[in-house]
Amino acid sequence: MHNAELDSIDLAILAELQRDARLPNKELAERLGVAPSTALERVRALRRRGVITGFRASVDIAALGRPLQALLALRVRPHTSQLVDPLRQFVLSLPETITLFHVAGAEDFLVHVAVADAEHLHRLCLEKFLVRPEIVTLQTTLIFKSEHQPVQRPSDM
Numbered sequence: 001m002h003n004a005e006l007d008s009i010d011l012a013i014l015a016e017l018q019r020d021a022r023l024p025n026k027e028l029a030e031r032l033g034v035a036p037s038t039a040l041e042r043v044r045a046l047r048r049r050g051v052i053t054g055f056r057a058s059v060d061i062a063a064l065g066r067p068l069q070a071l072l073a074l075r076v077r078p079h080t081s082q083l084v085d086p087l088r089q090f091v092l093s094l095p096e097t098i099t100l101f102h103v104a105g106a107e108d109f110l111v112h113v114a115v116a117d118a119e120h121l122h123r124l125c126l127e128k129f130l131v132r133p134e135i136v137t138l139q140t141t142l143i144f145k146s147e148h149q150p151v152q153r154p155s156d157m
Contacts, residue, residue: 006051009034011153013042014051018151021055061098066114069098069143070121073107076134083134084108090132096124107139 006014012032016023023031029039046052061069076083084102091100091111101110115121121140129138 005049006154009038009042010046010051013039013046015151015153017043017052017055061114064114065116066096068117068121069112069114069146071141071143072109072111072113072125072129073137073139073141074109074111074129074135075106075137076108077136078134079108087132087134094124094128096120107137112143 009032013028016028016031025040025043026036028043029036032039034042043052061067076087087109088100088102091097091109094113096113096115097111098114099112101112102108103110113121113124115124125138125140129135
């Protein structure tokens with residue numbers, strides 16, 4: 001997907017729906033200055049093309065009893081698909097996992113987790129991660145505050 005395939009109406013639709021995915025089609029059309037049928041067809045086309053991949057409810061993790069967040073940097077050895085695939089499945093099965101990143105660099109994986117407290121994080125590291133023989137190092141970084149860019153748009157580069 002290249003930026004040239006998205007025109008100004010597509011970009012405006014994406015911005016509005018990223019701000020509020022529950023925006024009614026009629027209101028979306030009004031904001032864009034197009035007919036409701038045009039807005040509806042454009043949204044459908046963006047979904048068919050895979051530009052819009054889904055609609056989700058954002059949940060406050062702290063409201064679920066998991067206010068403490070951390071990044072776990074994992075190094076695995078050997079770094080083979082025979083070990084990596086089961087590890088990925090394991091990490092994604094944990095209720096504490098928010099996001100799993102398979103990365104290049106000194107570490108192999110970054111795992112974003114949210115837990116109840118420091119004791120829960122300590123147990124998670126010791127009893128879930130460090131018992132796995134393929135994990136040779138684990139580094140924990142506490143997250144004090146996280147923010148995200150609410151609207152994703154094409155790069156200017």
